Amino acid sequence: MIPTRKLGALEVGAQGLGCMGMSHAYGVRDNDEESIATIHRALDLGVTLIDTANVYGAGTNEELVGRAIADRRDRVVLATKFGIVFGEDGQGVRGDAAYVRQCCEESLRRLGLDHIDLYYQHRVAPDVPIEETWGALAELVEEGKVRYLGISEASADSIRRAHAVHPVTALQSEWSLWTRELEDEVVPVCRELGIGIVPFSPLGRGFLTGAVRSVQDLPEDDMRRGLPRFAEGNFDRNLAIVEALRALAAEKGVTPGQLALAWVQHRGADVVPIPGTKRRTYLEENVAAATLELSADDLARIEAAAPEDAVAGERYPAHLARNAGR
Structure with missing residues (x-):
């Protein structure tokens, strides 16, 4: 069993499980039974924070997670999100009060739950004051439909404004060896306010594991094919980083992915990364990194x-980058 950590007042296992890839973004949804078995194995290993979102698989990921935890609800800290919408112009964001409530009710129904443990604003809406969004979220807490509130991919200013309305328990943002922008302003604000940090994609969307040797290794419908860091030219430069990690990992008798994940785990006692996988084998490899000791x-x-500064390419293409970091 892995140890526990605190996200604000919320106690969880020191590593969580991101469930997005079970239904969304990284190729076809191919084996729900293995995905459910992976969630069950995670709980057995002390991974209590199970993370999903209403937008993953257009709601099907919440349904999948709901089935997986139905008979073991008391062992789970269930996190889900709202706010990202898709329309004719691609990905957008909503944060109006009516939509917040609508999304919560829909997620509760799909998950088969009477409350959500940790409810995130997935992105900050550009055209709605964050005070309106968080006022609606605070009402959901008062009604018992949500226990704790979080925010994702937000700026330091947005975090402060949200926290002034209702305490922010956790920030979920990308943090890994090749994505470190939040260290300058966002992490210090979180620590000042006592907000836990939940890094998503701590393995660089799988790249830092060394398992992806070519873009051709990815399924045709894999979202990573459209990310700048996986683009021709950038890919090979970034692969050199993985090779350097591989040499260090070999010295310690671990995999490059375990080394990269352990680095994230060592960012602080308030950090709970949520590597994603839909396979028990990879889950167990990831969980082993939670107790890997690294010296200074x-x-x-x-x-x-x-x-x-060696990482080649931006995190997102322009149409996705516009919704991050507000």
Whole structure:
């Protein structure tokens, strides 16, 4: 069993499980039985924070997770999200009070639950004051439909404004060896306010595991084919980072992915990464990283092998980047 950590006042296992890839973004939904078995195995290993969102698989991921946890609800800290919408112009964001309530009711129905443990604003809406969004969220807490509130991919200013309306328990943002922008302003604000940090994609969308050797290894409908860091030219430069990590990992008898994930785990006692997988084998490999000890020298060597300025390409293409970091 892995140890526990605190996200604000919320106690969870030191590593969570991101469920997006079971239904969304990384190829076809191919084996719900294995996905459910993976969630069950995660709970057995002490992984209590199970993360989904209403937009993953257009709601089908919440339904899948709901089935998986139905007979073991008391062992789960269930996190889901609202706010991202898709229309004629691609991905957009909503945060109006009526929509917040609508999304919560819909998620509760799909999950088969009477309350959500941790409810995130998935992105900050550009045209709705965050005070309106968080006022609606605070009402859901008062009604018992939500226990704790979180925010995702938000700026330091948005975090402060949300927290002034109702305490923010957790920030969920991308954080890994090749995505470190939040360290300058966002992490210090979270620590000032006592907000836990939940890094998504702590393995660089799987790239830092070393398992992806070519873009051709990815399914045709995999969203990573459209990300700049997986683009021709950038891919090979980024692969050199993985090779440097592989050499360090071999010295410690672990995989590159375990080393990269352990680096994230060592960012602080208030950090609970949520690597995603739909396979028990990869889950167990990830969980082992939660207790991998790294010395100050180890951490320095890892960062030297994967310097932030060596990463080629932006996180997102322009149409997705516009919704992050507001």
